[in-house]
Amino acid sequence: MQEDFLHYVWQHQYFDKADLRTGQGEALVVLRPGYRNADAGPDFLSARLQLGEVEWNGAVEIHLRASDWQRHGHHTDARYDQVVLHVVYAADAPVHRLDGSEVPVLALGARLAPTLLTAYDQLMRGPAPDLLPCAAALPTVPVLTRLMMVERVLLERVAEKAAGVQLLHEQTGADWETTAWQLLAAGFGFKKNTEPLARLARALPLSVLRRHRHDQRQTEALLLGQAGLLPADAPDEYCAGLRREYDFLAHKYALAATALPAHSWNFLRLRPANFPPVRLAQLAALLHRLPRLFQPLLDAPDVATLEKLLLAPVGEYWRRHYRPGVAAAGAVPGLGRSSAHLLISNVVVPLRVAYAQSVGDQAGVEAAVELLTQLPREQSSVLAPYEALQFVHRSAADSQGLLALRQGYCQPRRCLHCAIGSRILQPPLSPAAR
Structure with missing residues (x-):
């Protein structure tokens, strides 16, 4: 199990909350799990918790084992004095703040549903990424979820390429003509001779x-x-x-x-x-x-x-x-036309998106991305597993989205950050919630 999984469980509150108590025996109610912190410091900020009769606002830190608090040096870091709850898989040791006060702990090990653990294990230890970690469970995922995820990662891929163009634009002294020249020249390398x-x-x-x-x-x-x-x-x-x-x-x-x-x-x-x-x-x-x-x-x-x-x-x-x-x-x-299409995908679209962003033209961004839907889909063996699993693949927009899904999520097994993986891990609704 990876710590990232506990982050996911806490963020979505996918654990049994019946008679929730800290390791110190105090009743616990999660009013707000907090917001994921992308910078240094505790994992979740601005959490709201009720411990006993007192409501607390502060941070939540997450570890697989409580003793990781000490191993990571949090007991000597003032940033962790704001932690009001330590969420762990196993509470193997008490932990303390700089002033010596004990941090309340919540152990989730016994509160995670076996079905959730099994689904997570299948994603992390399933077939090789080329076959898609989620292949076995994919039939349970609605087509709309797949479409939305592919569209999301397409926009992520286009934004990443446009950011590279913006950087090149800065390096050329904010000269769009020189930017276009250098970008187009690199594009004519078609991977093997791009550099x-x-x-x-x-x-x-x-x-x-x-x-x-x-x-x-x-x-x-x-x-x-x-x-x-x-x-x-x-x-x-x-x-x-x-x-x-x-x-x-x-x-x-x-x-x-x-x-x-x-x-x-x-x-x-x-x-x-x-x-x-x-x-x-x-x-x-x-x-x-x-x-x-x-x-x-x-x-x-x-x-x-x-x-x-x-x-x-x-x-x-x-x-x-x-x-x-x-x-x-x-x-x-x-x-050939296929080479021209690659130049449009990898040069023209990112160039147009970067320029449109620089002048605040959202319609221009959308029009640039729309060009990808006019291009035929790319023929690539790496996309064959997605086609076999009935992912929509009609245009270059779908091709670019599927490539981004493969490279950014499937291969590194970032299933917890993927809408498809999240759907697979989502617990079934209780009868009362249906």
Whole structure:
């Protein structure tokens, strides 16, 4: 059993309260369990309790064993002098405040229903998280509870991504155009090369790219050269021209010191169409097409418009080559719609949410999240268990919500913080309460 479980039990008052008494024999009535404290100090604040004939307002501290009070050093911490009740699973020792006064204790071990303990044990020790800890009990959970939880974690995921965009915005000196550039560049890494592409975006100022965006070949030279992917001994004339162009521009703008080494990039277990040079050529085409990045991404009214913006055609050379000097057997696939959809999910939506939050535009936040409902659901093996258990999975909004549920709750077994887990642990209503 984890202490977090006792926090949950106390917060929801899921224990037998008949003839409730402290370990000292004093009658106890819980008028208000208090509010969970997320900072240092006692676990619950502003609790209201009646001990005997006296009503107390103060804090509640929770431990598995009463002796944990001493082990955690609370007997020497003045913050715990406000504790009016010590809630434990087992009362194995008396505890005292700094002034020596004994803290009333409530032992819950004998007051927890066996069905509650069994349900909790099944969640914590059940099948591997990939199979969902709650799989066996899930049929007892209403569909509405599942839908509400997936929607909740979707908003949590979007808010977390938007917070990352806000941080990037601060780091760029509150420049939304540079924020959009760095975010979009990282997005073109599609996980395997996200980190080196983010570094490349920082090493190649947008101000430099803007001066040469009218020439797609020069944009390619800047991106590929600064990425360290243009060898000095160029394998063909096109790459030799790119190298000469890059050398000139790197000298002009003092770029060489921040250029990435070639070994920064991941090619292993990537399909050739996903190789970094191809992605950089696609990014160069997009920069060439859009004189500005931020406003078009912000103003696009729907997914179809965003697809047209993102699916810019690459230069002729990169339709036939995966790497400098390495010709493909056939045509090299361009940026596909599925990749564009990932960019919308992971770049455009968080960018728009962050901006809308910064200007206090709640309608803009909702419109940005709404874009996810226009995207098809993501095909992912990690979501298969949820589909097998009849979770609704119709759009990218559902995909993002289910991924957030898996990563934030199912895998770390945070069932006590999940609406689905809470429903499973909820005791049945008594006949009088029905």
